[in-house]
Amino acid sequence: MSSYNATAFPDDPLFHTHPFYYSPAKSLVPWLSDPVLAAIAPLPAYWLTSALFHLFDLSSSKWLERHRIHDSAEVAARNLATRSQVFWAVLFQQALQTVLGLLWDATPQLAYAVYWWFIPTAQLLSPWSSWILAVLPPPRNAHKQVPLQAPPLGAPPAYVPYAYGALYNHPVEGFLLDSIGAVLGEAAAQLSVRQATFFFVISTCKTVDDHCGYRLPFDPLQLFSGNTADYHDIHHQVVGIKSNFSQPWFIHWDVILGTRMTRRDIEDRRAKVKSS
DSSP states (O other): OHHHHHHHOTTOTHHHHSOTTOOOSSSSBTTBOHHHHHHHTHHHHHHHHHHHHHHHHHSOOHHHHHTBSSOHHHHHHHOOSOHHHHHHHHHHHHHHHHHHHHHHHHOHHHHHHIIIIIHHHHGGGOSHHHHHHHHSOOOTTTTSOOOTTSSSSOOSOOSSOOGGGTTOSOHHHHIIIIIHHHHHHHHHHTOOHHHHHHHHHHHHHHHHHHTSOBOOTTOGGGTSOSOOHHHHHHHTSGGGTTSOOOOSSOOHHHHHHTOOOOHHHHHHHHHHHHHO
């Protein structure tokens, strides 16, 4: 890194000792501390990315329609969760995550305890997202309307996910999967506050992208990872509810745990049902 920077910026001594993204400013935003920024930055990232795909949904572009995973009629027919339910549930989930983030960054003792005491134990359960989802039961009576706050862990089904419903799940499930998983990942990687801000903003955009409902050839977040919107969409279907748990980046733990399902697997299963 240092040799690259020295070549790219030969006249600037700053880049001989610091990575290219380094800023000497006390805080990236003058009127906001870096820890607070780290806690709230994923919020605009989530809603701006969601708004982009929502505009795609509202457009009449035939080109976009060709790249939809599910057509508009299927979205309306299959989803038991309304858009307003999804919206308010996501806001509640984000409020919990933001409070946890603020407490995490404001309490060094908590970070120390989690890193030195909890991480070694949690490593036995890693990776967090795949394993938590693998042991959770599927929503009971998935074909019926289930109150959001009711047990078991499962909200009214959204078989065809909305982009802004990426965080749409039961609060307990979301806390175990998204919130605690993010805290453990940050602690294990020993990210600085600014590194964590960048990572969680990009991961938030990737999570929304996984629920966008499009196979877009120009989407950079779907080009370098096998964990695409199409891959994760299978997890939202009845046939794949116990498959494709990995999120948001890689799929190797689905392969290792035997929970990977492809579109070809679904077609083969349907063919067997028809022939039997």
